[in-house]
Amino acid sequence: MPGPVPEPAAARRAPRRGRAAPRAGTVALVESPVQLLNVLEWAYATGGGRGGAAGTGSGGGDGGDAGLTVIVLPPREAMTRGQLRRMAELARDEGIAVRWQEARGGTTAPLRTVGSLLGPLRRAARIVVGDPFSRYVQLLLSLVRTGPGGAGLVVVDDGTATMEFVTQLARGERLVRWHRRGAGGARAALLAPVSAAARRRMTPSADHRVEVFSSMPVEPPEHVRAVRNDFGWTRARFGPPALTGGTDLVGTSLVETGVVDDGHYLAAVTALARAHGATRYFAHRRESAGKLHRIAAGTGLEIVRPDLPLELVARRGPVGRTILSFPSTVVHTLPLALAGTGVTVAVCEVDPAWLTENASPRARGFLAGVTGTARDVRRLPPAAPTSS
Incomplete structure (x- = not known):
């Protein structure tokens, strides 16, 4: 009677104590609905969303080790959280694992978040980020090993800020949002070591290539691979929309970020609405209730608070035959x-x-660059205030 079949030598060898587990799967860190939308677009365009990733803990989806897990780090603002929850539902419908991580719920939340995500981030073969300027994302990236044997890095759009990120990356500059003035104060100084570590993780080299997945006009520096986002997932899943025949106006957060004066903005919205016969105003998720009330009272525009990113809302329809916007991502x-x-x-x-x-x-x-580089749009001069 023959003896047992000998076990292959490779299988008999026990793993060495302390040897790092092989990297597998992709982890995406998102903080806004637009970031999550663009992670879905990236997964659709590249095939990076098949299955679910391992090691996601509570709230993650099922699936194998070769897939994508989206970790949502929601802000406190209610409208953004609502849109993120709707986007998370769409992601789960696509078979993508989603983990909702309350990272801002009190003084101990950051420590709990770091402890909870440390394992998944260190095991991931690829990290996808939606906002490289985010202090939270920078903190988490500082814990990840990149380069030879480390995780690959993909940056997807968080709007027009991607243009500034690529420019600063090419120049080797400190990462600062375009609308921020000065060095950022004491908090920025405290977090400077974290930001510097994250910037090193995002700096490309011959053995550490960075991918940028973007619909923005970017000129990638050496060792950065640019992949065009043409919103194929959005067009495949929604629409085409019914057209109202009218004109819709898209709001921006330029007032909330301290860039544009509130009075000038209201005058420009009023002038645009009158000149083009606009009837609806699609509010940006960060616009304040007081500002929107003044717009409605002063213009008669119907204020619409979208429950999803505008790209999806417009694609589902109904939507105006003309959409007006100030310089922003949507152009x-x-x-x-x-x-x-x-x-x-x-x-x-x-x-x-x-x-x-x-x-x-x-x-x-x-802002001039955002306008000047937009493709397939009609350009309008600054809206002049009109008399009643």
């Missing part, structure tokens, strides 16, 4: 999401006189 994304629908996207330039005294010195040039 780059809506022409892609609405390609072939007959909708015209028009962008109104920002008059330098509208800028606040606290606006960053880079604000004027950056």
Whole structure:
């Protein structure tokens, strides 16, 4: 009677104590609905969302080791949280694992978050981030090993900020949001070592290539691979929309970020609405209730608070045949999401006189660049106030 079949030598060898587990799967860190939308677009375009990732803990989805897990780090703002929950549902419908991580729920939340995510981040073969300027994302990235044997890095759009990120990356500059003025104060100084560590993780080299998945006009530096986001997932899943035949106006957070004066903004919205017969105003998720009330009272526009990113809302419809916007992400994304629908996207330039005294010195040039590089849009001069 033959004896037992000998076990292969490789199987007999026990793993060495302390040897790192092989990297597997992709972990995406998102803080906004637009970031999560663009992670879905990246997964659709590259095939990076098949299955679920391992080691996600409570709240994660099922699946094998070769897939994608999205970790949502929600802010406190209610409208953003609502949109994130809706986007999380869409991601789960695509078979993607989603983990909701309350990272800002009190003084101990950051420590709990770091402890909870340390294992998944260190085991991941690839990390996808939506906002490389985020202090929270920088903190988590500082814990990840990149380069030879480490995790690959993908940056997906968080709006027009991607343009500034790529520029600063190419110049080797400190990562600072375009609308921020000065060095950032005591908090920035305290977090400077974390930011520096994260910047090293994001700095490409011959043995550490960084991928940027973007619908923005970016010129990637050496060792950065740019992949075009054409909103294929959005167009495949939604629409085409019914057209109202009217005009919709898209709001921005330029007032909330301290770039544009509130009074000038309201005057420009009023002038645009009258000149183009706009009837609806799609609010940005960060716009304040008081500002929106003044817009409604002063213009008669119907204020619409979208429950999803505007690209999806517009694609589902109904939507105006013309969409007006100030310089913002949507002048780059809506022409892609609405390609072939007959909708015209028009962008109104920002008059330098509208800028606040606290606006960053880079604000004027950056906003002009957002307008000037937009494709397939109609360009409008700054809206002039009109008399009643």
